Amino acid sequence: MSTVATKPQTQSSKMIQVMGGLGALCALLIVLTYEGTAERIAHLKDEALQQAVVYVLPGSTSTVEFYIDADHHISTEWTENAVPVFAGYDDAGQLIGVAIEAAGRGYADVIKVLYGYDPVKEQIIGFYVLESKETPGLGDKIEKDPSFLENFAELDVSISSSGSLNNAVVTVKHGEKKNPWEIDGITGATISSRAIGVMLNASTNEWLAVIQKNLSVIQNQGK
Amino acid sequence: MSQLVKEPKQKSFFTTLAESPSTNEFLKGIWKDNPIFVQVLGMCPVLAVTNTAENALAMGFATTFVLMMSNILVSLLRNVIPKEVRIASYILIIATFVTMTDYAIQAISVDLHKSLGAFISLIVVNCLILSRAEAFASKNTVIPSILDGLGMGLGFVLALFSLGAVRELLGNGSILGFSIFSANFQEWIVMILPAGGFFTLALWLLLFNILKERRNHG
Amino acid sequence: MDESLWYIFINASLISNFVLAYFLGICPFLGVSGKLDTASKMGGAVTFVMLISSMCAYGINTLLVAIDAPFLQLISYIVVIASTVQLVEMFVKKMSPALFRALGIFLPLITTNCAILGLALFQTNKGYGFLQSLVYALGAGIGFTLALVLMAGIRQQLDFASPPKVVKGTVITLLIAGILSLSFMGFSGLGG
Numbered sequence: 001m002s003t004v005a006t007k008p009q010t011q012s013s014k015m016i017q018v019m020g021g022l023g024a025l026c027a028l029l030i031v032l033t034y035e036g037t038a039e040r041i042a043h044l045k046d047e048a049l050q051q052a053v054v055y056v057l058p059g060s061t062s063t064v065e066f067y068i069d070a071d072h073h074i075s076t077e078w079t080e081n082a083v084p085v086f087a088g089y090d091d092a093g094q095l096i097g098v099a100i101e102a103a104g105r106g107y108a109d110v111i112k113v114l115y116g117y118d119p120v121k122e123q124i125i126g127f128y129v130l131e132s133k134e135t136p137g138l139g140d141k142i143e144k145d146p147s148f149l150e151n152f153a154e155l156d157v158s159i160s161s162s163g164s165l166n167n168a169v170v171t172v173k174h175g176e177k178k179n180p181w182e183i184d185g186i187t188g189a190t191i192s193s194r195a196i197g198v199m200l201n202a203s204t205n206e207w208l209a210v211i212q213k214n215l216s217v218i219q220n221q222g223k
Numbered sequence: 224m225s226q227l228v229k230e231p232k233q234k235s236f237f238t239t240l241a242e243s244p245s246t247n248e249f250l251k252g253i254w255k256d257n258p259i260f261v262q263v264l265g266m267c268p269v270l271a272v273t274n275t276a277e278n279a280l281a282m283g284f285a286t287t288f289v290l291m292m293s294n295i296l297v298s299l300l301r302n303v304i305p306k307e308v309r310i311a312s313y314i315l316i317i318a319t320f321v322t323m324t325d326y327a328i329q330a331i332s333v334d335l336h337k338s339l340g341a342f343i344s345l346i347v348v349n350c351l352i353l354s355r356a357e358a359f360a361s362k363n364t365v366i367p368s369i370l371d372g373l374g375m376g377l378g379f380v381l382a383l384f385s386l387g388a389v390r391e392l393l394g395n396g397s398i399l400g401f402s403i404f405s406a407n408f409q410e411w412i413v414m415i416l417p418a419g420g421f422f423t424l425a426l427w428l429l430l431f432n433i434l435k436e437r438r439n440h441g
Numbered sequence: 442m443d444e445s446l447w448y449i450f451i452n453a454s455l456i457s458n459f460v461l462a463y464f465l466g467i468c469p470f471l472g473v474s475g476k477l478d479t480a481s482k483m484g485g486a487v488t489f490v491m492l493i494s495s496m497c498a499y500g501i502n503t504l505l506v507a508i509d510a511p512f513l514q515l516i517s518y519i520v521v522i523a524s525t526v527q528l529v530e531m532f533v534k535k536m537s538p539a540l541f542r543a544l545g546i547f548l549p550l551i552t553t554n555c556a557i558l559g560l561a562l563f564q565t566n567k568g569y570g571f572l573q574s575l576v577y578a579l580g581a582g583i584g585f586t587l588a589l590v591l592m593a594g595i596r597q598q599l600d601f602a603s604p605p606k607v608v609k610g611t612v613i614t615l616l617i618a619g620i621l622s623l624s625f626m627g628f629s630g631l632g633g
Contacts, residue, residue, distance in 0.1 A: 015308050022300070022312055026319035026516065033323040034512040037330040044333045105448070107629050109457060110567075133457075135416065135629070263611055266471070267555040270464040314523055318516040325515070341562045344515050348555045350468055416626070417462050421619030425612050432607040 053086040053099045056116035056126030060088025060096040074214035095219045104199030107191045109133040127152035139192035156180035163209030171197030252374030259382035260431045265351035270420035279387025287376025289320045294372035297360040313356045321346045390414045446576045453580030455628040460588040466556030480593035484586025495578035497521045498561035518561045526551045
């Protein structure tokens, strides 16, 4: 009892001083760390993205980021709400293709992928899963299964003059792929592999016409 | 007989070391008061990121770093911080070190940061760290606090690794990415699913309980 | 990619249940799931705190984006959550002392409940708008309550059984949680 009585209440001014001082110290530490690491983190993220782009555009050695604005103009300048796409070029500056991000609802959560589009052959030539929480061992086969990934070596996505796909990209049951625009599904990962088909179909319908229209802008950038 | 009586007088180096209080601060966290297996504190990251041994180790060391640094700062400031605002101050300190760790891990490897995800930020709410700050660092000087943080942290690493290793071995047939079994091994997918985390932890705790029971009866 | 509110709700409460799939809020899950009555009240308190902190987190994030200071995110979230919990604690103490006693130590522990901070971080990562964030918080809270209540129901039955001494307490609770987690996996695919 006596200790409680002799110990005076801490004044609120002292509390505020201590919390303020502590806050300042913490802010200083955080800002120093942020400043110290920001450059390297940006560099690493860039590198990772670069690698993904080169992966989905086999043969490319350099990449340039383009932005598609709301009016479907493509330029290297970023504007509000613009959608980024990545063009890959070979050593001679020849355009290999354009890497585009697509997202869709999978089995567990949203799946994000990056695919490479060859505007001359009008095919998808590469595919990479950026983000997925699909069930390990089942749904995550969309990232690893070699026979599934083979689908995206030359998937037909040719477009008509109106700008939409000639043949909708669709996932079929495993072993039933007959046409070059069909994706051979995975047994045991039906929903995940079907989700890939749906998101590629939506994304190609939306962006391929825009890319074809602005192809010269993208091609010239490599030279 | 006379020899036996004499012997305790000349303690070996190791006995002295083992009986010194600082060794005790360090060792208690690893075994006797292991944060996971004995105190059952800070469970969320234990279950969430232990689907591979590598994730488990990274998470463990990140937590150890935060635990040690916050113990140091709390212990240094223990006479300055008024008791009314101590919890708020501890949380502020912990959040600071976690933010720093978060950026440090991103700077080391983007892939690692991606696979640990939001769970690095969630170190802030790991009950273990706050409880060490409150129960130990706020009452002790810097050196014991460092040892306490290090010991508890390593105990945490040990626990995470023993979970991660079992789950990766059975669920993926490998440890730290190296395949252990032949190609014919059928993976136990359930082990890398969330449910596997619950099961593995339950079995480790069961093992500890059985050992404890044995000791009490033996 | 637009996510309908219904999908967000189902996803947060069932498919990616915070407790059983993301392992968030395990401490109260193991600690307060002994009695059905306490469990549902705890669930209510967490849901309420989640809704409030979700709104605050949305506001803070908008502010932080505006002043371009992402490095303050974690620290400001945790401060806001801690103060929200304090407020709720004072409120409950005044309105219902019985409930206050029943929740005991676990009310202040909501501060260190990873589910609340996790919610704030996830909604920011997913880039949800205000309404989406609210629905996400509601779903997560209901999912948390559901897991807690299910567990409490099972544990109350368990009191009448007699498991071996070595599995009593945490071990058997974890085993049950594992089985619950497996059964919740059956919900995935609901949104697709």
